[in-house]
Amino acid sequence: MVLQRAPQKSIVWGYSDTENVSIILTINAQVYQTKSFSSNENIWSITLDAESNEGPFELVATQIFSNRSKKSISLRDILFGDVWLCSGQSNMEMSVQKIFNGxxxxxxxGKYPKIRLFTVEKRQSIQPEDELLGITLNWSIASVESVGSIYTSAVCWIYGRMIHVELDDHRPIGLIHTSWSESSIELWSPPEVFKDCHMLM
Structure with a gap:
């Protein structure tokens, strides 16, 4: 995975098993602490310090329960770079397989291991969601398999590859693909827009 590099600050969040659980998060020798809250579905959130070092790093999040027991999860091979959201309709959805010289x-x-790919599953909801309803391509290092997947956008991939190559520091690039062919603009708009415009959906 790729998190946004400095000067921006990345946010890491998750769910705890129960309410008011202490959360300790460590990454790159930095330690952060917070608590989950029942008023927010046991969600916890931590804003990381701005990170200029690209990594790779391991992130460990630990729950500490009232009986002093612990439960940890870890994410490895995390890079800090530039994260791009690739969204749109059919032009963005077209896979690398289908383009000229694909x-x-x-x-x-495989020449670009610092480019990482992620594709969101096509799932509809009638209300805003806190998290994804599905994933078709989990965070993957650029490879024959990941770039050759039907779920990898050609426009997204070529754009990310060109940025990675052209920038002097060849920084890590995270590409999040979330497009849907032939979808209408209304489906991408929050409910507040329709309320303000006196429209019904």
């Missing part, structure tokens, strides 16, 4: 792009994908 086979060359796929064959060369």
């Amino acid at each position: 086979s060359i792009e796929i064959a060369n994908a």
Whole structure:
């Protein structure tokens, strides 16, 4: 996975098993602490310090319960770089497989291990959601398999690859693909927009 590099600050959040649980998060020798709250569905959130070092790092989040027992999860190979959201309709959704010279792009994908790919599953909801309803391609290092997946956007991939190559520091690039062919603009708009415009959905 890729988190946003400095000067921006990345936010890490999650759910605890019960309310008012102490959460300790460690990454790059930094230690952060917070608590989950029952008023917010046991959600906890921590804003990391701005990070200029690209990593890779391991992130460990630990729940500490009232009986002093602990439960930890870890995420490895985390990079800090630039994260891009690739969204749209059919032009953005078209996979690398379907473009001119797509086979060359796929064959060369392994040359860019600091580019990471993620694709959101197409799932509808009639209300805003706190988290994704599904994932079709979990965070993956650029490779023949990931770039050659039907779920990897050609526009997104080529854009990210070109940025990675052209920038002097060849920083890590995170590409989050969330497009839906032939979807209407109304489906991408929050409920407040329709209320303000006196429209019904």
